[in-house]
Amino acid sequence: MRELVVGAAQLGPIQKADSRADVAARMIALLEKAAARGCGLVVFPELSLTTFFPRWLFEERAEVDAWFEREMPSAATRPLFDRARELGVAISFGYAELTPEGRRFNASILTDRTGAIVGKYRKVHLPGHSEFDPERAFQHLEKRYFEPGDLGFPVWRNMGALMGMMICNDRRWPEAYRVMGLQGVELILLGYNTPSVNSQNSAEGLEKRLYHSELSVCAGAYQNAAWVVAVAKAGDEDGHPLMGGSVIVDPDGFVVARAQTEEDELLVHACDMDATRFGKTTIFDFARHRRPEHYGRICAQTGAEIPEE
Numbered sequence: 098m099r100e101l102v103v104g105a106a107q108l109g110p111i112q113k114a115d116s117r118a119d120v121a122a123r124m125i126a127l128l129e130k131a132a133a134r135g136c137g138l139v140v141f142p143e144l145s146l147t148t149f150f151p152r153w154l155f156e157e158r159a160e161v162d163a164w165f166e167r168e169m170p171s172a173a174t175r176p177l178f179d180r181a182r183e184l185g186v187a188i189s190f191g192y193a194e195l196t197p198e199g200r201r202f203n204a205s206i207l208t209d210r211t212g213a214i215v216g217k218y219r220k221v222h223l224p225g226h227s228e229f230d231p232e233r234a235f236q237h238l239e240k241r242y243f244e245p246g247d248l249g250f251p252v253w254r255n256m257g258a259l260m261g262m263m264i265c266n267d268r269r270w271p272e273a274y275r276v277m278g279l280q281g282v283e284l285i286l287l288g289y290n291t292p293s294v295n296s297q298n299s300a301e302g303l304e305k306r307l308y309h310s311e312l313s314v315c316a317g318a319y320q321n322a323a324w325v326v327a328v329a330k331a332g333d334e335d336g337h338p339l340m341g342g343s344v345i346v347d348p349d350g351f352v353v354a355r356a357q358t359e360e361d362e363l364l365v366h367a368c369d370m371d372a373t374r375f376g377k378t379t380i381f382d383f384a385r386h387r388r389p390e391h392y393g394r395i396c397a398q399t400g401a402e403i404p405e406e
């Protein structure tokens with residue numbers, strides 16, 4: 098039994114006017130609650146430090162870059178890293194990364210129990226659009242503000258387990274889980290900021306979006322015999338609702354913990370990493386069952402190629 102007590106630290110809304118210091122204080126409060134409940138690892142959402150700024154068009158580069166971190170730990174997050182190290186708790190959280198070369202990514206980091214960063218991931222699947230779209234009820238300009246991730250989907254050894262990360266829209270793409278599954282991943286950590294309504298179809302309500310999020314995460318967990326921890330930033334951000342629905346999912350695809358609110362909320366579950374062994378050595382023993390000679394389209398094509406009439 099390789100048990101890891103994992104905390105999913107859902108964040109409620111972060112307003113445009115909220116400071117990173119205010120947010121870090123909220124994250125530390127959740128971290129301390131998690132430590133008190135025996136957590137060894139705490140997972141925070143996508144873009145944990147600020148409001149979901151891609152919902153607006155910013156014309157000036159300086160306005161955009163104000164939402165990005167130039168170093169990690171940054172001044173605002175140093176107290177979070179310090180407290181995590183004092184408590185001996187590993188953390189994972191998302192933030193907007195501005196590299197010294199001037200490249201911009203929707204990124205996340207993972208630390209070990211000493212607060213050392215052991216992994217970085219950069220969001221590969223960027224949803225939304227790059228130009229202002231007047232047809233939309235609100236913007237989703239991730240393709241404008243971020244480059245697609247350039248690190249692939251790595252898996253790291255951390256705390257005696259094989260861990261990987263993805264971010265938000267990645268959870269809807271089975272390829273993301275499988276690339277990590279093919280590295281033996283046992284625990285996938287992801288954060289998300291998902292609008293409660295569809296900016297292009299007001300008929301698509303919260304219930305459907307919560308279902309699609311959970312469906313994607315449960316399928317990814319089951320089909321790769323891995324634990325998946327999916328953590329929302331939720332609630333009304335300056336009049337723009339984000340959905341909750343944070344979950345911890347076991348390697349059989351069952352939800353073992355689910356958030357009940359759209360506020361700062363902590364889920365805790367003791368995740369046995371050895372619970373991934375049965376799936377990985379029977380139904381999803383990739384080496385025995387996969388037939389990659391028939392999967393060529395998955396890497397050869399980007400879009401669908403429809404057979405002629």
Ligand code: ING
Pocket residue numbers: 224265266267269289290291292306
């Ligand atoms: N947000 C959303 C997500 O993938 C989205 C965008 C919502 C795409 C619903 C498709 C359907 O959860 C981010 N930040 O990727």
